[in-house]
Amino acid sequence: MNDDMMLNEKAVAGGRSGWKQDPAGVQKNILAVAMTEFAANGLSGARIDEIAAKTHTSKRMIYYYFGDKERLYGRVLEEAYRHVRTGEEELELDHLPPVEALKRLAEFTFDHHSRHPDFIRIVMIENIHHGVYLEQSELIRLLNAGAIQKLEAICRRGRANGLFREDVSPLELHWHISASSFFNVSNQATFSRIFGSTLYTVDGQRSLRDHLVEMVVGLALKLDRAKGRARRAARP
Amino acid sequence: MNDDMMLNEKAVAGGRSGWKQDPAGVQKNILAVAMTEFAANGLSGARIDEIAAKTHTSKRMIYYYFGDKERLYGRVLEEAYRHVRTGEEELELDHLPPVEALKRLAEFTFDHHSRHPDFIRIVMIENIHHGVYLEQSELIRLLNAGAIQKLEAICRRGRANGLFREDVSPLELHWHISASSFFNVSNQATFSRIFGSTLYTVDGQRSLRDHLVEMVVGLALKLDRAKGRARRAARP
DNA sequence: CACACTTTGTACCAGTCAGTTAATTTCGTC
DNA sequence: GACGAAATTAACTGACTGGTACAAAGTGTG
Numbered sequence: 001m002n003d004d005m006m007l008n009e010k011a012v013a014g015g016r017s018g019w020k021q022d023p024a025g026v027q028k029n030i031l032a033v034a035m036t037e038f039a040a041n042g043l044s045g046a047r048i049d050e051i052a053a054k055t056h057t058s059k060r061m062i063y064y065y066f067g068d069k070e071r072l073y074g075r076v077l078e079e080a081y082r083h084v085r086t087g088e089e090e091l092e093l094d095h096l097p098p099v100e101a102l103k104r105l106a107e108f109t110f111d112h113h114s115r116h117p118d119f120i121r122i123v124m125i126e127n128i129h130h131g132v133y134l135e136q137s138e139l140i141r142l143l144n145a146g147a148i149q150k151l152e153a154i155c156r157r158g159r160a161n162g163l164f165r166e167d168v169s170p171l172e173l174h175w176h177i178s179a180s181s182f183f184n185v186s187n188q189a190t191f192s193r194i195f196g197s198t199l200y201t202v203d204g205q206r207s208l209r210d211h212l213v214e215m216v217v218g219l220a221l222k223l224d225r226a227k228g229r230a231r232r233a234a235r236p
Numbered sequence: 237m238n239d240d241m242m243l244n245e246k247a248v249a250g251g252r253s254g255w256k257q258d259p260a261g262v263q264k265n266i267l268a269v270a271m272t273e274f275a276a277n278g279l280s281g282a283r284i285d286e287i288a289a290k291t292h293t294s295k296r297m298i299y300y301y302f303g304d305k306e307r308l309y310g311r312v313l314e315e316a317y318r319h320v321r322t323g324e325e326e327l328e329l330d331h332l333p334p335v336e337a338l339k340r341l342a343e344f345t346f347d348h349h350s351r352h353p354d355f356i357r358i359v360m361i362e363n364i365h366h367g368v369y370l371e372q373s374e375l376i377r378l379l380n381a382g383a384i385q386k387l388e389a390i391c392r393r394g395r396a397n398g399l400f401r402e403d404v405s406p407l408e409l410h411w412h413i414s415a416s417s418f419f420n421v422s423n424q425a426t427f428s429r430i431f432g433s434t435l436y437t438v439d440g441q442r443s444l445r446d447h448l449v450e451m452v453v454g455l456a457l458k459l460d461r462a463k464g465r466a467r468r469a470a471r472p
Numbered sequence: 473c474a475c476a477c478t479t480t481g482t483a484c485c486a487g488t489c490a491g492t493t494a495a496t497t498t499c500g501t502c
Numbered sequence: 503g504a505c506g507a508a509a510t511t512a513a514c515t516g517a518c519t520g521g522t523a524c525a526a527a528g529t530g531t532g
Binding site for chain 1: 518521
Binding site for chain 2: 041042043044045121123124125126127128129130131134135140141144148169171172174175176178179180182183184186187188189190191192193194195198199207208211212214215216218219
């Protein structure tokens with residue numbers, strides 16, 4: 001047990017030094033394990049005893065720090081969003097021309113989601129629960145507020161440039177990028193079992209990503225809309 | 237109880253007439269209720285007692301006909317796929333020119349998914365379980381085999397026409413259409429709670445769908461690829 | 473080192489839930 | 503109208519699981 005404590009760097013790195021006991025580290029450890037378990041088994045599928053067993057501490061501690069299963073899940077949800085969103089912060093797009101920035105953002109999102117399958121699974125689970133736990137978290141709404149700001153800036157510059165459509169919607173761009181990036185991870189199991197895994201090889205993934213970028217850029221740009229003209233002209 | 241039986245049209249419509257008892261009808265009823273319950277609560281979240289209570293029959297019957305919870309879930313999964321895929325059969329595309337056919341297919345898929353949220357939820361749940369139950373069903377693979385054939389036909393005609401790119405991939409087109417159509421339903425809860433529900437109004441949905449069609453068509457067509465040229469030229 | 477407070481371990485409980493036992497009713501057939 | 507098979511019901515069980523009681527041990531302070 002002592003050895004385990006020593007292995008945890010944060011115990012020393014944390015604010016209050018000299019403590020052998022490490023509440024923050026224990027909570028962090030619990031959250032990490034709980035995240036994996038919830039991601040793997042869902043809210044009702046995850047077992048508190050199982051989480052406890054995989055922790056450096058005991059079941060009692062879970063209840064001590066988090067109250068009950070649902071609140072633990074709520075914290076895991078927040079942690080998942082925080083972790084992923086802060087990972088996105090490092091992206092610097094302002095110095096790129098709008099089109100390049102948009103490409104880069106889409107590519108990054110695609111790769112980023114694919115690098116965080118547990119986050120995707122948590123969001124899937126939260127959607128199964130109709131987002132009721134997400135709603136209880138002000139933090140998550142805050143975290144995400146900044147997520148479209150990058151896109152809004154890009155669109156503003158793109159319109160100023162005269163390259164982007166005037167009616168381009170940052171929110172909708174975000175939706176399309178998210179949809180493909182999310183689905184790519186969330187539905188890999190069923191899709192590949194039904195249609196084979198060609199799209200989940202390195203080449204397949206690159207192709208999907210490149211085409212997604214192509215499509216999103218095409219949606220934002222002004223040009224070559226000519227052939228879309230025949231679209232359902234009148235709808236009374 | 238007798239009244240309930242009478243209300244069930246299938247009891248008479250079924251093969252063997254004259255029976256008051258109606259095994260097929262009972263099973264159908266159980267499957268329908270189970271579908272709703274599994275879709276609402278997941279595999280581990282759904283309660284057999286709850287399913288039984290909402291049925292016209294009893295818990296014992298569920299075990300009598302389906303064995304155990306997992307096999308019931310498996311049957312629900314098959315039923316969900318069957319129901320949705322047979323709904324797709326009615327789509328007649330062969331008489332339309334390739335571009336129109338592609339548009340129509342994408343639009344249909346988008347609307348169809350949005351009309352069958354329970355199917356989407358079941359597939360979400362199945363993905364949470366890594367698709368292990370889907371794998372056990374030969375039926376589902378069969379049902380889906382025909383799903384891309386429509387797209388393959390369209391692409392063949394489109395290439396013959398000279399309008400479609402030579403390297404267009406039906407599978408990938410299917411993937412992109414599915415991704416947006418699926419995500420639109422699966423992530424509505426979290427997306428709308430975070431970013432508001434503008435995209436889930438009638439206008440928002442129409443816009444999403446129209447743009448999806450636009451993007452997919454753009455991906456299939458040959459023209460206006462010029463501006464995509466600057467893409468990561470060399471990757472050694 | 474003694475005191476107040478926080479953190480942790482052990483053992484246990486009470487409710488839930490998938491699955492079963494055994495007996496009863498319904499149906500076609502002879 | 504009696505017989506055997508299929509269909510159905512109600513009550514039960516045993517394992518699991520979320521949550522708790524209580525006791526013990528660590529920590530800074532004086």
